[in-house]
Amino acid sequence: MSTRTRLLGGALVAFLALSGAARADTISFADAVSTLANDCGSDIKKFCKGLNLGSGRIQNCLESHAPKVSPTCTSTLASVTTSIEQRLAAQSSFTAMCKHYVAQFCSGVVGEGNILSCLNKATRVNEGQCGQAIIDAGWR
Amino acid sequence: MKSFRLATMLAAGLLLAPGHSFAQELSGPQVVRTLGRLQGGAPGIDIALLMEEAAASAGKGVAALPDWQKLSKLSQLIVEIDFENDSIAIEPKSYRTVGMIADALHHPNLRRYKFLVVGHTSSTGDAKHNLDLSQKRANAITEALSTTFAIAPDRLFAIGVGEEWLVDPSNPQAADNRRVQLVNLGLVK
Numbered sequence: 597m598s599t600r601t602r603l604l605g606g607a608l609v610a611f612l613a614l615s616g617a618a619r620a621d622t623i624s625f626a627d628a629v630s631t632l633a634n635d636c637g638s639d640i641k642k643f644c645k646g647l648n649l650g651s652g653r654i655q656n657c658l659e660s661h662a663p664k665v666s667p668t669c670t671s672t673l674a675s676v677t678t679s680i681e682q683r684l685a686a687q688s689s690f691t692a693m694c695k696h697y698v699a700q701f702c703s704g705v706v707g708e709g710n711i712l713s714c715l716n717k718a719t720r721v722n723e724g725q726c727g728q729a730i731i732d733a734g735w736r
Numbered sequence: 737m738k739s740f741r742l743a744t745m746l747a748a749g750l751l752l753a754p755g756h757s758f759a760q761e762l763s764g765p766q767v768v769r770t771l772g773r774l775q776g777g778a779p780g781i782d783i784a785l786l787m788e789e790a791a792a793s794a795g796k797g798v799a800a801l802p803d804w805q806k807l808s809k810l811s812q813l814i815v816e817i818d819f820e821n822d823s824i825a826i827e828p829k830s831y832r833t834v835g836m837i838a839d840a841l842h843h844p845n846l847r848r849y850k851f852l853v854v855g856h857t858s859s860t861g862d863a864k865h866n867l868d869l870s871q872k873r874a875n876a877i878t879e880a881l882s883t884t885f886a887i888a889p890d891r892l893f894a895i896g897v898g899e900e901w902l903v904d905p906s907n908p909q910a911a912d913n914r915r916v917q918l919v920n921l922g923l924v925k
Contacts (some may be wrong), residue, residue, distance in 0.1 A: 626835035650879035709845035
C-alpha cells in the first residue's frame with residue numbers, strides 16, 4: 597500500500613470520527629415506522645383519523661395536537677423523522693463516499709447493485725466513510 | 737403477525753389458484769431478491785389501458801383479460817396493507833409493511849426499476865365503489881412511498897382493480913382478497 601493511500605485512509609477515519617460524533621446509527625424504514633405505529637398508534641387513531649402517512653399529514657396532525665399527544669409519541673416522532681432523513685442522506689451519499697474504493701476494488705463492475713456487492717466483499721471497505729455510508733444506508 | 741403478512745408469487749397463474757396459501761414472512765433481502773428477478777425485459781405494460789379495462793369491467797372481472805394477464809408474468813410481491821374502513825388512511829399496524837417496501841425500493845439492486853402498485857378489494861359492497869376505493873388506496877400508498885420515503889415519483893404507478901381480480905374466487909368476500917400487489921415494471925427510462 598502506498599503512503600498516499602495510507603494518509604488518505606487516515607484522513608477519512610479522522611473525518612469520520614469528527615462527523616460521526618453527532619450521529620446515531622440509522623434504522624430501517626420498516627423499523628422506523630413500526631416504532632411510530634407502536635408509540636403513536638393510539639394518538640393517530642384518536643386525533644388523526646382518516647389521515648394518511650404521506651405528505652407529512654400524520655406528522656403535521658400529531659404536531660398540531662402536541663399538547664394532547666403522549667410525550668413518548670412526541671419524542672418518537674422526532675427521532676423517527678430524523679432517522680429516516682439520515683438513512684436517505686446516507687443512501688444519497690453512497691456514490692460519492694465510495695468513489696475511491698470503487699476505483700480501487702471494483703473498477704469495471706457495472707450496475708449499482710453489483711458495485712455494492714463488490715464493495716461488501718472487499719473487506720477493507722468496512723473502514724472509513726464508504727463503509728459507514730453503506731451501514732447507514734442499510735445495505736450491509 | 738397478520739398485519740405484516742408478506743407473500744411472494746412469481747409464477748404466472750398463481751394469482752388465480754384458489755386456496756393457495758402464500759402467507760409467509762419475508763426478510764428485507766428476500767423482498768429485494770423477489771422483486772429483482774427480471775427474466776428478460778418486462779413486457780410493455782400500458783397502465784392507461786389497464787385502467788380503462790378495469791373501469792369497463794367493473795363487476796365482471798379482469799383476470800382473464802390479456803393485458804392484465806401480462807402482469808402475472810412479472811416479478812412481484814403481494815402484501816397485506818390494512819386501511820381504515822371505507823377510507824384511504826393506512827392503519828398504523830400496516831406502516832411497517834409500507835416501510836419495508838420503501839427499504840426494498842431504495843436498495844441498489846432495485847433502484848433502477850419502476851413499480852406498479854395494484855390495489856385489490858374483496859367483493860363486499862358495490863363493484864364500482866370498490867374500484868374507486870382501490871385506486872385511491874393505491875394512490876395513497878404511492879404517495880406515502882414518494883413523500884415520506886422519498887422514492888422518485890417517476891418510479892411509481894398506482895392502479896386500482898377493485899374486486900375484479902380475486903385471489904380466492906370461491907370465497908369472494910374473504911379478507912385474503914384485500915391486498916396490494918407490487919409489480920416490477922422494468923427499467924426506469
